Amino acid sequence: MESTELNWRLLAKRQWPLALSLTAIALAETGAIDTGLGWWQLPGVVVICAIAVLAPRRPFDAALALAFAVACVAVYMRFLGVSIAPHLFWSGANISMTGAAMATIATLVREESRARSVIGTLLVLAAMTVAEVLGWPIVSAVEYREWSPDALNFSIAGCVLLVLSVGSGLYFRARDAERASQLAASVAAAQNSERMALARELHDVVAHYVTAIVVHAQAGQMNRDAAEQVLPTIEASGYEALTAMRRLVGTLRDGESSGPAASSSLVDDVRSLAAESGLPVRLSFDLQDAVPQELARSVLRLVQESLTNTQKHASAVSSVDVGLSSSDGVLRLAVADDGVASGVPVGGSGGYGLVGMRERVELLGGRFSAGRREPTGWTVRAELPLA
Known part of the structure; x- marks a missing residue:
């Protein structure tokens, strides 16, 4: 079956x-x-x-x-x-x-x-x-x-057992429907929260590039001799605005709450997340390229979700290795722990963690993988294009 x-x-x-x-x-x-x-x-x-x-x-x-x-x-x-x-x-x-x-x-x-x-x-x-x-x-x-x-007594007993069977099925069916309704309401609330966060990001990030385009275009109109000089700047700002817009649209997904805000330093933000998690995290960085702020925000969400999964699903964790590296225009993230599956996750689980991470990475044009490691533990890997 x-x-x-x-x-x-x-x-x-x-x-x-x-x-x-x-x-x-x-x-x-x-x-x-x-x-x-x-x-x-x-x-x-x-x-x-x-x-x-x-x-x-x-x-x-x-x-x-x-x-x-x-x-x-x-x-x-x-x-x-x-x-x-x-x-x-x-x-x-x-x-x-x-x-x-x-x-x-x-x-x-x-x-x-x-x-x-x-x-x-x-x-x-x-x-x-x-x-x-x-x-x-x-x-x-x-x-x-x-x-x-005694045909009558046996028939009554059989009917009672049938009613018990059907009644049990109907009870669990109603409970499943109620759980699905609650989950749908939670997803809708998370979607609304994420849209509000994206509205703020649109104002803070994309509007910045659009403003630069307008300013340089006005400067070119006022000074015809400087027009050729500002055109490359306008082109670059437009490209950055489009890239930022694509990444912000890529963060739209079902049922995900807004992640941590990114500062100007991805390394510092990851260190902060590791410290806040309370886990024995070992960090490794080899970033040879600049990471755009929008991509850094998504990376922070991946790191945060990975550490949260370790806290919820693993016990006896002695180390969590978080590695960030970049080369050839690709940002690589690896989060690996050596914990043992703890069975029922702390606080329950909606089952959307890995699904959400995979959707986020794929919408950004990257590759995602997650699975068990030998002899114990779990590994999450992601590769994201920087451009």
Whole structure:
């Protein structure tokens, strides 16, 4: 099963309680099997439980697969003349199979559309019904000749379990929708904050170049002899204004708050960020070219986000190496730590840190990479054109 929404690591974090519960129940049921061929139910139970655990990857496909697996288990157990043990209802399902079916229905209702949820749920219920129908003759004829099932009580119990499954799915669906709404509101607020910061930068940076163009143009009009001398200056100022405008537009992105203000010295600003972070930062600088103020501001945001990620996601950090260098018109940034992943990030995480850094670098025409380093730690690298 493939999905771009939930990778295997997130799946493991989300589904390990269900996997552990189903495993414990299946092991307990195995000890209750006292028929000669009762162990034939184990492969089917394992497959059914595995499908339930993997259901968030492709919920509707998982419901189809689980229904098919339940039906297959019922058919081959009927063929062998052996009943499922221990029984949860009349004859065709045990606790682990029923729990897997409930979990799959809950996931289906949570993740899929209404139509697909109804279809998938009906198919799972149909498969469970088939299992009961195929299993009852074996139980009545072989194991419990004197026992008569209470159809009403079993039906009520089945309806209660169905309501619990669907209700759980609807609850988590509503909670997901609320979380998405809160996230959208946070992104909108961050966008507004960033636009205000960009308005100030437009006034302080781009307006400076435009003012220089106007002043030199006026000087050229007043003194025709000096016109040729000021034209190169006007051209250079216009180029700088266009470059600054492109970089400011490149900083527009979803959900990012405004970063630190850049001074005239990128080195001093990075040192200040390192000191404020409280991390054991080791700095390395080899800047052979002048860094425009707008680009320096973006670099500061990258450094700040990298140090923030280290604080939130890593523990036992003994060193953080921050390196800045430039050559051949390219500014290179590297931030590497030796920490160990701490699991749940401090203060939670919206999951936009790396996405935001990648968007910023790519919008500025650069290249970005991030990943684990051996034996421990994390590395962030960025290459940005200076022109």
